[in-house]
Amino acid sequence: MGKMAEAEAEAVFAEIDADGSGEIQLRELRDYGKANGGTVDGVKLADFVREADTNGDRRITLTEFKSGFA
Template sequence: MVDDTDTMDLKEIFRTMDCDGSGTISQKELLDFLKAVSGDIDAEEVKDIFNKLDSSNDRSIDFDEFKLMMDNMKSLGWTKETQDADTISEEEIRRVFDIVDRDKSGSLSKREAKRACNLIAEKFGIKEVDKWLSEQDVDGDGVLSYAEFKMSIAGNLLIDI
């Protein structure tokens, strides 16, 4: 049985994945998210799971379907993992940035980073989001540009090696 903390975490992840704010997740949103947090994703398996969960054939899944899908992904061996700096590509960093940048402003607000805390922290080894944001905001404008984000990720990974 899933406890309240797990449900809250899943709801936060669901909201992060729901890039268009529709209250449902499309197959593309799901694949983009899973590729961003783990390079070890079989797109065909994800598509099969997605199609099985989409009983209404509307090409989207709601939160209850999402919870079931995450259980299925875990049973296939999927886990979020921290990567070393030399294994993360520019494309992966950009993909994560684009997912986290929900308002598509080209920078990450504190709120966006906090909402995506699970994604950022586990993928890139960030221990404390508030501290990370304040340390990496080089120009002091209160947000992280893509350049600041990219530099902070490379720096955190290099430190953790």
């Protein structure tokens, strides 16, 4: 992943992580999706979680989030 895309991913992550916990909970993703037509960067939320949540704890860390864009 290039530097530009990485900074972009971090910015989007911070936007979705409304409570600043460093993890995106499903609730935060849903709230974000409501304001953005149910998509993250054009990817359906359900598909996005399945792709990004590599350890299956239903929370998305910044590392997982970045890998979702890779």
